[in-house]
Amino acid sequence: MASEQLPNSMKAFFLEEFGKPYVLRDLPLPDLDHPDDVLIHVEAGSYCHTDAVMAAGTMHPPTLPHVGCHEYAGTVVALAPQNPCSHGLKVGDRVAVSGRGYHVCEKCQEYQHPSGPLPDEPGFSVYCPYTHGGLGVHGPGGFREYATMDSKQVSLIPEELKAVEVAPLMCAGLTIYAALIKCNLEPGQRVGIMGCGGGLGHLGLQFATKMDLKTLGVDVAPKALELARELNTGAHIVDATTIDPNMLREQMGKEDGQAHISEMGLDAVLILPESQQSFDYGVNLLRHGGLAVVVSFPADGFRMQAADLVFRRIRMEGTLIGSKKAMKEMFEFCVKHNVRAKITTYPFLKINELVEGYESGIPGKLVFDISQKE
Missing domain, CATH: 3.90.180.10 (Medium-chain alcohol dehydrogenases, catalytic domain)
Structure with a gap:
């Protein structure tokens, strides 16, 4: 025209x-x-x-x-x-x-x-x-x-x-893609996506699995979980209301042949929901020294436990657009x-x-x- x-x-x-x-x-x-x-x-x-x-x-x-x-x-x-x-x-x-x-x-x-x-x-x-x-x-x-x-x-x-x-x-796509790049992970490492069935999350599942990352998708809403599973990306999709994060870490540790809880869990997690409960769940999934990438921005912010920073050496990053x-x-x-x-x-x-x-x-x-x- x-x-x-x-x-x-x-x-x-x-x-x-x-x-x-x-x-x-x-x-x-x-x-x-x-x-x-x-x-x-x-x-x-x-x-x-x-x-x-x-x-x-x-x-x-x-x-x-x-x-x-x-x-x-x-x-x-x-x-x-x-x-x-x-x-x-x-x-x-x-x-x-x-x-x-x-x-x-x-x-x-x-x-x-x-x-x-x-x-x-x-x-x-x-x-x-x-x-x-x-x-x-x-x-x-x-x-x-x-x-x-x-x-x-x-x-x-x-x-x-x-x-x-x-x-x-x-x-949605550019933000979640840039967040995954910020994790600086190698193929075979583990990443989790809190809110995996939302607008950003369901794209993140596709990006992460195609990057050959071992991907864990977490959500609580039935429609969101249904969408995440329908994608058939190969990611492991869980309902956070049905399983404790420490149990998930132990499962991952057994799959990876790790003996100590400090080595078990995700290498990085993306925090997409705005609730403190989702934030805590995601941080608890990380191995010691793991990275939490915060994408959401609730008006009241998030509360980070000092013990996670000091004793578990959890790292924290924020990300915006790409x-x-x-x-x-x-x-x-x-x-x-x-x-x-x-x-x-x-x-x-x-x-x-x-x-x-x-x-x-x-x-x-x-x-x-x-x-x-x-």
């Missing part, structure tokens, strides 16, 4: 009150004011836990009215006139968008020395403290027909992947190993039904498909 074919207006869903349904509005297409920006036609967007807590006004509440959705995909339809190169993008390119930091300051330490798993080259950091904020989080996101994005922070979509398959990877480099590597991994989210699709005009589906506990990832008719 060339820029001269663009309409004069578009439809967008706005959050006008916390805890209320989104409201559909007509408004002009966004301007390309920044030289790094490109305009895309949004084709698919996925709903995330962060979208839910923001819409409820319980975490980093945005200024209202607000256009949500920070994991989406589409096609480039216009470039900023001030920068026709747009870092190699051109009209017609299919691109993936995640809710990372946009318009980096080009001065800070993160810009010069990017950090995180699989860090980018200088100039592409997603952690710049002076950005305008992530799209769909601090600024307008993908619940609209057209959106602007920073050409430095998007990635081309492999031809093997559809937009509805890419959208769930832009937050880099552009991680996104490219993740796409290659998904294509090679056929990693896909379990998705339920909705027409664009039924975004409020999508939100209701999320709140009712439909497993997997819920995605709007702009090509899907009512």
